[in-house]
Amino acid sequence: MAALAALGLVATLAGCGASAADGPGVTLTLVAADYGDSKANSSRKYWDAVVKAYEKKTPGVTVDVTVHSWNDVDRKIKEMVAAGEAPDMAQAGTYADYASADRLYEVDDLLSIPVQAGFLPQLADAGKVRRVAYGMPFAASTRVLFYNKKLFAEAGLDGAPRSWNELAADAAALDGAGVRTPYALPLGPEEAQAETMQWLLSGGAGYTDNVGTYRIDSDDNVRTFTWLKDKLVDKGLTGPTAPAELNRADAFAAFARGEVGMLNGHPSLMRMAADEGVDYGTAAMPGYDGREHATMGVADWMMAFKQNGHGEEIGDFLDFVYNDENVLDFSREYDLLPVTASASEEMAADPDDADLHPFLDALPDAVLPPVGKTSWADVSAAVKEQIGRAVRPGAKPGVVLEELQQTASVADRED
Structure with a gap:
């Protein structure tokens, strides 16, 4: 080091x-x-x-x-x-x-x-x-993909997905096997900024560019949320609770009850799942192109x-x-x-x-949120409040990301 x-x-x-x-x-x-x-x-x-x-x-x-x-x-x-x-x-x-x-x-x-x-x-x-x-x-802490081995086996799946396409296919198989929430997508106000960041990273981008300037509405980020909406949310693969209303704590609790096939999680979920007897596995968060991308730290x-x-x-x-x-x-x-x-x-x-x-x-390769920016508190709060709208029925993810970028740009000028 x-x-x-x-x-x-x-x-x-x-x-x-x-x-x-x-x-x-x-x-x-x-x-x-x-x-x-x-x-x-x-x-x-x-x-x-x-x-x-x-x-x-x-x-x-x-x-x-x-x-x-x-x-x-x-x-x-x-x-x-x-x-x-x-x-x-x-x-x-x-x-x-x-x-x-x-x-x-x-x-x-x-x-x-x-x-x-x-x-x-x-x-x-x-x-x-x-x-x-x-x-x-x-x-x-860092984030990895947790998956329920029992539910995967019942759906005929034998390992964690390695790409977005595999994740969507696995979610569809879990849905077909009657799993209540194939992929839990907590974009509710508790910690939506973390779930959002992990997906942005797996899509090859993030909140900021290489020099620390906010780029929330980049083409890569718009692609990421468009994919989430089209391939998971609109197809009913994210469970009965709308992502904008699902908080991380509730998603973790549902995984520990054996109701969730996959979700992003940090180490505390291990103990919760083990205490409830859930046989789980972990893997790197799939990247959009099948390669591993940076995880969130x-x-x-x-x-x-x-x-x-x-x-x-x-x-x-x-x-x-x-x-x-x-x-x-x-x-x-x-x-x-x-x-x-x-x-x-x-x-x-x-x-x-x-x-x-x-x-x-x-x-070692984890990317942290831009916590050194005093603007991050305002930007994080805006993401928590608004990002769930990007995957609602009829929404245009790019429009929501543009609004968040405007908020970030204003906050950054005042930083």
């Missing part, structure tokens, strides 16, 4: 921990997202263990962690910042707005050089705003606010957070991918992590 560029002397001093151990008492505050689905596996347990170990080795520093659900964490952070009470650190789904408002420490001023160099390059790059790193990747972020002036102590604590033991403990607990090269290599070599290997294999 390519290391990040060598950094200045200030980065060498940050994270060394000298004053963290020897200076007066400091309390750091951290607001974090909860990755668990019950009290038993709440992220609170993870952070309690990390903080206990850190405070034991670092007298004089206390770390106060507050954990919120994903439904609440971004709002809580925003409210704290607006009230002039920004936490020292926050771990959530976005960082660019705070970076653009000059509220965050640069990563160079926090982490030691070895920790910075250890991040996977594509994740580190995604943490930059105008080529300066502010977001530290905390957790990652997703990262959640750690950021550090400047307001309280605890940069050196924050850097020392985050150096500890990002050691391999902590990174792997978190990744394995929540079926996520490590954000560092060394932890990724250890996971790839461990047969006990074999179920995560397909996702891990996809990570």
